[in-house]
Amino acid sequence: MSADYQLTSLADARPGMVLSDTVRDVQGNVLLAQGVRLSDVTLAALARHGVDSVPVARSVAAAAPDGNAVQTRLDHLFRSNVRDDHEDWATGLLRRYVEDYRLQREVAP
Incomplete structure (x- = not known):
């Protein structure tokens, strides 16, 4: 290896x-x-x-993540969820966490 x-x-x-x-x-x-x-x-x-x-x-x-590729992948993974559906807040929150992680964004405490 x-x-x-x-x-x-x-x-x-x-x-x-x-x-x-x-x-x-x-x-x-x-x-x-x-x-x-x-x-x-x-x-x-x-x-x-x-x-x-x-x-x-x-x-x-170690290459920086491609923002468009990440968004395309998340759109596929969360395809049954409407992005701004306020009644399904849990799925929206999960998507934001996954998006921040995949794009290696700093998350405020």
């Missing part, structure tokens, strides 16, 4: 990140080789195989 890597949860892994080591299933079968660039398809396949984290090359993992 490369010394310059970051173990990233599958939920936080994004398309475009590069694997710093091979990813194996519980039986030891190779699912993805070192150096593979993750895509939506590969992330979905890893989830189906029960993988919960992946070793990602640190230089790619």
